[in-house]
Amino acid sequence: MQRLSNTPNDSPIPTDIDLAPGEHRLANGHIVLVPDFDCDINNASNAHLISQALFLVFTEQSDINSSLFKLHFSDVEFTLEDVQFLAKATFCSWKSAYKHETKDEEKEKAA
DSSP: OTTTTTOOTTSOOOOSOOOOSEEEEOTTSOEEEEOOTTSOTTSHHHHHHHHHHHHHHHHHHHOTTSTTOOOOOTTOOOOHHHHHHHHHHHHHHHHHHHHHHHHHHHHHHHO
16 A cells, blocks of 8 residues: 555555545655545546556566565466456455445434
8 A cells, every 4th residue: 555655665654634535745745546435446536546556566466576576376377457357346345345434434423
């Protein structure tokens, strides 16, 4: 997530800021991509986030010398389409969790 949000490893990902969906440049120069869970995965900002994640994961997992390389199975070869499918599935899982959490918060406010 730090690579996706353009945050150096020695710098924490900011969590105390409330940003609207889309791409934001923070005062410290970092770029943060915020998903829009009220829209589908094909929304422009969500598609941009997915493509950035897809590029980073595929690039890093294609380079056996990368410090982030985690695939240690020589007989398994992921294609770009495989990684894209996994990225979209992950987004859908995050969206579902967000919707569930938001629904719970609305119930608490109503009580």
